[in-house]
Amino acid sequence: MPRPRPLSGFPEFLPSQRAVELAVIDSLRATFELHGYASIETRSVEPLDELLRKGDTSNEVYVLRRLHADADDADAGVGLHFDLTVPLARYVLEHAGKLQFPFRRYQIQRCWRGERPQEGRYREFTQADIDIIGRDELPRDADAEVTTVMAEALSRLPLPPVTLAINSRKLIEGFYLGIGAPDPQAVITIVDRLDKVPAEQVKQQLISDAGLDDEQADQCLRLASISARDNSFVAQVRALGVQHDLLDTGLDELSAVIEGCGSVRSDRFEVEASLSLARGLDYYTGTVFEIYMVGFEFLKSVGGGGRYDALASDGKNTYPGVGMSFGISRSLVPLMSRGLLTADRKVSSVVLVALTDEESRGAGDAVATTLRANGVPCEVAVSAQKFGKQIRYAERRGIPFVWFTDAGGGHEVKDIRSGEQVAADPATWAPPSEDLRPRVVSTSSTPRSTSETEINQ
Amino acid sequence: MPRPRPLSGFPEFLPSQRAVELAVIDSLRATFELHGYASIETRSVEPLDELLRKGDTSNEVYVLRRLHADADDADAGVGLHFDLTVPLARYVLEHAGKLQFPFRRYQIQRCWRGERPQEGRYREFTQADIDIIGRDELPRDADAEVTTVMAEALSRLPLPPVTLAINSRKLIEGFYLGIGAPDPQAVITIVDRLDKVPAEQVKQQLISDAGLDDEQADQCLRLASISARDNSFVAQVRALGVQHDLLDTGLDELSAVIEGCGSVRSDRFEVEASLSLARGLDYYTGTVFEIYMVGFEFLKSVGGGGRYDALASDGKNTYPGVGMSFGISRSLVPLMSRGLLTADRKVSSVVLVALTDEESRGAGDAVATTLRANGVPCEVAVSAQKFGKQIRYAERRGIPFVWFTDAGGGHEVKDIRSGEQVAADPATWAPPSEDLRPRVVSTSSTPRSTSETEINQ
Numbered sequence: 001m002p003r004p005r006p007l008s009g010f011p012e013f014l015p016s017q018r019a020v021e022l023a024v025i026d027s028l029r030a031t032f033e034l035h036g037y038a039s040i041e042t043r044s045v046e047p048l049d050e051l052l053r054k055g056d057t058s059n060e061v062y063v064l065r066r067l068h069a070d071a072d073d074a075d076a077g078v079g080l081h082f083d084l085t086v087p088l089a090r091y092v093l094e095h096a097g098k099l100q101f102p103f104r105r106y107q108i109q110r111c112w113r114g115e116r117p118q119e120g121r122y123r124e125f126t127q128a129d130i131d132i133i134g135r136d137e138l139p140r141d142a143d144a145e146v147t148t149v150m151a152e153a154l155s156r157l158p159l160p161p162v163t164l165a166i167n168s169r170k171l172i173e174g175f176y177l178g179i180g181a182p183d184p185q186a187v188i189t190i191v192d193r194l195d196k197v198p199a200e201q202v203k204q205q206l207i208s209d210a211g212l213d214d215e216q217a218d219q220c221l222r223l224a225s226i227s228a229r230d231n232s233f234v235a236q237v238r239a240l241g242v243q244h245d246l247l248d249t250g251l252d253e254l255s256a257v258i259e260g261c262g263s264v265r266s267d268r269f270e271v272e273a274s275l276s277l278a279r280g281l282d283y284y285t286g287t288v289f290e291i292y293m294v295g296f297e298f299l300k301s302v303g304g305g306g307r308y309d310a311l312a313s314d315g316k317n318t319y320p321g322v323g324m325s326f327g328i329s330r331s332l333v334p335l336m337s338r339g340l341l342t343a344d345r346k347v348s349s350v351v352l353v354a355l356t357d358e359e360s361r362g363a364g365d366a367v368a369t370t371l372r373a374n375g376v377p378c379e380v381a382v383s384a385q386k387f388g389k390q391i392r393y394a395e396r397r398g399i400p401f402v403w404f405t406d407a408g409g410g411h412e413v414k415d416i417r418s419g420e421q422v423a424a425d426p427a428t429w430a431p432p433s434e435d436l437r438p439r440v441v442s443t444s445s446t447p448r449s450t451s452e453t454e455i456n457q
Numbered sequence: 458m459p460r461p462r463p464l465s466g467f468p469e470f471l472p473s474q475r476a477v478e479l480a481v482i483d484s485l486r487a488t489f490e491l492h493g494y495a496s497i498e499t500r501s502v503e504p505l506d507e508l509l510r511k512g513d514t515s516n517e518v519y520v521l522r523r524l525h526a527d528a529d530d531a532d533a534g535v536g537l538h539f540d541l542t543v544p545l546a547r548y549v550l551e552h553a554g555k556l557q558f559p560f561r562r563y564q565i566q567r568c569w570r571g572e573r574p575q576e577g578r579y580r581e582f583t584q585a586d587i588d589i590i591g592r593d594e595l596p597r598d599a600d601a602e603v604t605t606v607m608a609e610a611l612s613r614l615p616l617p618p619v620t621l622a623i624n625s626r627k628l629i630e631g632f633y634l635g636i637g638a639p640d641p642q643a644v645i646t647i648v649d650r651l652d653k654v655p656a657e658q659v660k661q662q663l664i665s666d667a668g669l670d671d672e673q674a675d676q677c678l679r680l681a682s683i684s685a686r687d688n689s690f691v692a693q694v695r696a697l698g699v700q701h702d703l704l705d706t707g708l709d710e711l712s713a714v715i716e717g718c719g720s721v722r723s724d725r726f727e728v729e730a731s732l733s734l735a736r737g738l739d740y741y742t743g744t745v746f747e748i749y750m751v752g753f754e755f756l757k758s759v760g761g762g763g764r765y766d767a768l769a770s771d772g773k774n775t776y777p778g779v780g781m782s783f784g785i786s787r788s789l790v791p792l793m794s795r796g797l798l799t800a801d802r803k804v805s806s807v808v809l810v811a812l813t814d815e816e817s818r819g820a821g822d823a824v825a826t827t828l829r830a831n832g833v834p835c836e837v838a839v840s841a842q843k844f845g846k847q848i849r850y851a852e853r854r855g856i857p858f859v860w861f862t863d864a865g866g867g868h869e870v871k872d873i874r875s876g877e878q879v880a881a882d883p884a885t886w887a888p889p890s891e892d893l894r895p896r897v898v899s900t901s902s903t904p905r906s907t908s909e910t911e912i913n914q
Contacts, residue, residue: 036836349493379493
């Protein structure tokens with residue numbers, strides 16, 4: 001068999017990189033659970049018509065077909081989900097009778113999207129979502145809660161600091177109505193291009209495609225230029241002199257969210273009202289979010305979300321919600337392929353139990369069993385080579401400790417990083433707690449990609 | 458939107474059931490890591506020609522196609538993996554230069570197989586695999602190691618006891634060669650049907666299709682009837698009077714495995730030499746395993762594996778391995794849909810912080826923040842309803858504790874299961890450690906399926 005070729009857009013981690021991903025997932029889980037969120041996973045497939053109904057992703061859906069399918073197969077016309085929001089809406093409707101509302105759930109799962117692979121955009125990727133879903137009503141506080149929980153979760157990750165940009169669809173829609181725009185949705189779509197297209201060009205499109213006059217277009221650009229890390233944005237908007245009830249509601253709601261998450265600001269997490277933000281998806285009806293990694297803005301957002309007054313509806317009940325998703329692959333793959341993020345070992349073992357000779361294998365196994373009973377991951381040497389070779393075996397894997405047992409039953413353990421070797425009792429010895437699992441090593445400098453860290457993207 | 462219909466073969470868990478699955482996955486992970494196994498995940502897709510080359514699953518592969526695919530797309534001709542062995546072989550070859558051998562890995566991931574859905578057989582399912590892969594050589598001990606690790610892992614799960622049936626392909630092939638069978642592989646294929654077809658019919662097929670005479674066929678059936686929980690099978694085989702070098706090797710190897718995992722026998726885990734076992738897949742070359750759940754033998758095996766002298770080869774190196782996989786969905790879905798296995802809550806919160814009135818929300822949030830800082834998952838009541846209603850809110854979710862704060866700043870916590878209410882300090886209070894996560898509740902009786910536990914299969 002020739003050496004297999006990587007598949008573009010389907011990144012895959014080496015064991016030390018996977019250790020980082022697992023540490024990130026465990027940390028996210030822990031924070032979500034501290035806030036009472038329940039884990040769910042959904043099936044990977046949804047009916048094609050459901051997938052195609054949402055948003056602008058119809059080109060990107062992967063359709064599934066059994067190699068020898070019958071025409072009337074139950075799974076004809078299904079595709080892989082491209083996000084975790086469409087499946088959540090379906091899950092809530094399907095299981096509504098067995099769920100408790102407000103329903104707080106987290107979901108960390110793979111998604112598939114057939115878009116052109118590039119750094120930060122993959123055809124198979126893992127993302128972490130949290131949402132709060134109400135039945136018929138959902139308190140306003142939920143927006144700030146979701147922000148706070150995600151802020152706490154992201155602050156604890158071994159990543160660069162993140163910025164959460166927040167806006168309110170009501171605020172901008174109210175503003176566009178207030179200036180007399182004939183089609184606010186058209187304005188939103190055009191203003192959303194400000195990060196790709198020069199302002200002057202956006203202005204021309206507002207005039208030609210959204211039916212605005214010169215002054216109305218300028219007002220839209222003035223609004224979009226406002227950003228602030230506190231509620232000073234309110235006065236800036238008021239200074240533009242536009243009046244509309246929906247604008248007032250939007251200003252109030254956005255202020256409440258910015259205030260509500262004041263406690264989570266730190267040097268690892270910044271919140272910013274950003275009035276150019278719109279997010280194209282038309283199911284958002286209130287607060288909208290985008291997450292950026294500081295220093296990695298070229299990746300565009302590594303997460304986002306918002307409020308939807310009707311995630312789903314079954315005629316009898318409507319399910320409003322607010323949620324946010326974080327792109328695990330989108331943030332980790334670029335960091336790891338640059339060598340900025342790795343783990344200090346390739347195996348889970350903390351200890352290699354060395355063998356003096358093949359006859360001592362039974363004694364070695366007994367040491368390992370005792371260590372494991374105390375929760376210490378370990379492995380026994382494959383063969384009784386010279387100690388130097390056994391130590392190099394540990395070094396190559398990043399195993400920090402080597403255990404020696406002498407013929408008289410005495411035990412010593414060596415930290416091969418420092419060279420320190422001390423007497424130890426297998427029944428009581430434990431490594432420093434930070435050595436129990438692979439340590440995540442993150443650097444803020446930019447080493448070049450090496451063959452060791454390279455990831456097929 | 459009408460209520461969505463479940464998709465046959467794609468089971469999905471309610472939050473309390475997912476809590477059980479998560480507990481099972483966490484427990485498996487912990488055991489695998491104690492033995493030094495590294496986690497990996499592979500991409501979900503493999504080239505179609507790789508998938509079709511292996512075994513008898515060509516009818517069951519799901520092919521992927523982008524809705525608007527270009528003819529020369531990089532991901533044309535890929536399908537979803539149907540197990541974790543084919544991807545492991547490809548992963549080892551692709552990344553061999555960056556892996557350390559022997560390579561111990563565990564992999565807990567979804568697979569897809571388009572077979573007819575029935576209880577225990579799903580179109581989308583999660584399985585947990587461990588394997589040890591060597592480069593050019595792999596010590597014999599590896600077979601017993603894999604058995605021991607899987608035994609430890611399964612013994613710790615909240616499942617019925619399991620039996621591991623073991624055989625050796627060398628033993629049966631050597632035996633068939635020893636009696637002069639012209640085509641040992643044909644004999645293996647026919648004897649493998651003994652669990653579905655009456656012995657007399659198998660005998661006739663051995664004569665008509667595998668070219669055996671009456672006495673040779675009887676000898677094959679006598680061998681297949683041997684099973685033992687210790688090495689007494691050796692004497693039983695010897696008593697049949699057949700001689701062959703490969704038979705001797707097989708007897709030695711199987712004895713070593715049975716002896717090597719003697720330490721893991723318990724009332725939760727039994728090991729049995731079972732000489733009728735063959736496993737159809739032709740890449741197994743030595744030890745073969747099947748896992749059965751006691752009382753659920755009608756599910757057939759819930760796991761299996763074996764030794765392969767050449768999992769993969771790139772011309773320069775050959776990679777022998779031994780591994781075992783356990784079907785998480787295959788075992789959990791039947792238990793949960795019978796109501797034999799569930800969790801005692803639907804959310805991760807241990808505590809509901811009750812509110813006296815809306816003005817006390819700030820104080821409630823402060824209690825919650827303090828509890829979370831001590832690692833106690835909790836949530837604050839959605840609104841300041843009557844305490845009775847807030848307690849019922851907790852009851853419906855299975856949250857065991859409700860926290861009350863009075864106007865003077867005094868705190869009390871109530872265990873709503875016992876009714877006991879005591880004074881408590883949010884800075885130091887902690888629940889019993891077994892309440893920190895949802896408790897798995899397993900019953901050995903057979904309650905009928907209820908609408909609450911029902912799972913679409």
